[in-house]
Amino acid sequence: MIMNNPFLSFRFSLFLSLSLTASSSSALFFSKRSPSSPSTPTATPSDLFAVLASKPQSLAVNPIVAQDLKSCFKFLVPFSPNSVKLDPTLRSPRRLLGLTKSASRSQREEDELIWWPPEPVLELARLAIDSGGDPAAIQRALDPTIIPCVLDSGYKICGTIIVPDIEGSKECxxxxxxxxxxxxxxxxxxNQYIKFLFDLIVARGxxxxxxxxxxxxxxxHGHLFLxxxxxRLxxxxxxxxxxxxxxxxxxxxMGFCQTGSKLKYDDSMNLRNILWLAxxxxxxTKSxxxxxxxxVLDARPDGIIYRDLIPDYVSxxxxxxxxxxxxVAVDVNYLNLGSEPPHYQLFIC
Structure with a gap:
C-alpha cells in the first residue's frame, strides 16, 4: 500500500481505519483465521524465494510448505527452471530489439525477456548479490543529475521529474x-524493462x-527490493x-487516494500481489x-500465503x-500523465 501523507505510516492508518470500522462490519471481513496446529509448518519469505529458485534450493524447503506454496502460484510466464538453459548468452537476438514494441514480439520472446532480461537488468541483478544486498548499490544506478527537460509528445522528460497531477489526484x-x-x-x-513488466502484467493477468x-x-506501482x-533482486x-x-x-x-474510486472489491483482491524476480x-561464480x-501470489483465505505471509491487520x-x-531500494511508479489517449511515464522514488 502507498502512503497518502509521507509523514503518516500507511500501515498505521489502515489499521486504524479497519479497527474503527470493525464494530459495524460483518463477520465476513473480521472472521478470525483458523489457528495452525503446533505441528503445522509455516511458510517464510525465504521459503517463497527458495521454491522460486533452483531445484536444489526448492528441495531444501519443508515439502509440505513447498507444496502449499506452489498451489498458490499463478504464473504469468511458464516456470520451469530445469528446462530453461542457464546461459543468458543463448537468448534470442530478436527479443532484444524493440523492447517497447510489444506488437512485434511473440509470446516466446516475451517469456524469454522474463527468463533472461537484457544485459543492464542482469548487471543490476548481479550487483544486488555482489553488494551483499545493499540497497544503496541499486540507488547509485539511478541518474543523479537534473538534466535539461526535453519535450516528448508535449510532456516534459527530465533526469529528475516532478510528479504532476495524475488523473485528478491533486484535487483529492x-x-x-x-x-x-x-x-x-x-x-x-x-527503464524500458520496468515499463514492459507493467504492460505484461496487464496483458497476461x-x-x-x-x-x-x-x-x-x-x-x-511496485517496490523494488533485495x-x-x-x-535476489x-x-x-x-x-x-x-x-x-x-x-x-x-x-x-483508505484516505484521500480512495476518493473517486470505482474499483470493486471482490475475490480478485486475492491476486493483488504480483512478484517479479530477476x-x-x-x-x-559468474554462472x-x-x-x-x-x-501472481494467490492470497485466497484457505491458502498458505494468506495464512503465513499476510499480516492479520491487513488480511x-x-x-x-x-x-x-x-x-526496499526504490518504488517504481507507472503513471498516466494524459487522459485520452493515455500517456504513461515511469517515476522511480
Missing amino acids: RCELTRTPYGRHFVSEEL PSVGLNVTLNRFDLF AVDSG GILFHAKEYPEYDEEVFPYN PLPHNS WEAPGVLV IARTIYEDDLGV
Whole structure:
C-alpha cells in the first residue's frame, strides 16, 4: 500500500481505519483465521524465494510448505527452471530489439525477456548479490543529475521529474508517490524493462483470473527490493490498490487516494500481489542458478500465503508487505500523465 501523507505510516492508518470500522462490519471481513496446529509448518519469505529458485534450493524447503506454496502460484510466464538453459548468452537476438514494441514480439520472446532480461537488468541483478544486498548499490544506478527537460509528445522528460497531477489526484489531495519527484535509471533499457513488466502484467493477468487496469486506483506501482537472505533482486507489484468504499462490501476509509474510486472489491483482491524476480546469480561464480520469474501470489483465505505471509491487520486487503520480503531500494511508479489517449511515464522514488 502507498502512503497518502509521507509523514503518516500507511500501515498505521489502515489499521486504524479497519479497527474503527470493525464494530459495524460483518463477520465476513473480521472472521478470525483458523489457528495452525503446533505441528503445522509455516511458510517464510525465504521459503517463497527458495521454491522460486533452483531445484536444489526448492528441495531444501519443508515439502509440505513447498507444496502449499506452489498451489498458490499463478504464473504469468511458464516456470520451469530445469528446462530453461542457464546461459543468458543463448537468448534470442530478436527479443532484444524493440523492447517497447510489444506488437512485434511473440509470446516466446516475451517469456524469454522474463527468463533472461537484457544485459543492464542482469548487471543490476548481479550487483544486488555482489553488494551483499545493499540497497544503496541499486540507488547509485539511478541518474543523479537534473538534466535539461526535453519535450516528448508535449510532456516534459527530465533526469529528475516532478510528479504532476495524475488523473485528478491533486484535487483529492492524494499523493501517490513517496516523494514529489521521480527519477530514472541511467540505463534507458532498465527503464524500458520496468515499463514492459507493467504492460505484461496487464496483458497476461486475465489468463490467471487477474483483470487489472493501469490507473491510480488499480495497478500503478511496485517496490523494488533485495530479498532476505539471498539478496535476489525483485519487484513486488500491488494491484487493486484503492477499492471503492462500499458500506456493504468494503466499508473502509483508505484516505484521500480512495476518493473517486470505482474499483470493486471482490475475490480478485486475492491476486493483488504480483512478484517479479530477476535471474539469480551464483554468489561465488559468474554462472546463474535460476532464470527470472513473473508470478501472481494467490492470497485466497484457505491458502498458505494468506495464512503465513499476510499480516492479520491487513488480511482484508490481502497485502503482502515489501518490507517483509527484503530491503526496499526504490518504488517504481507507472503513471498516466494524459487522459485520452493515455500517456504513461515511469517515476522511480
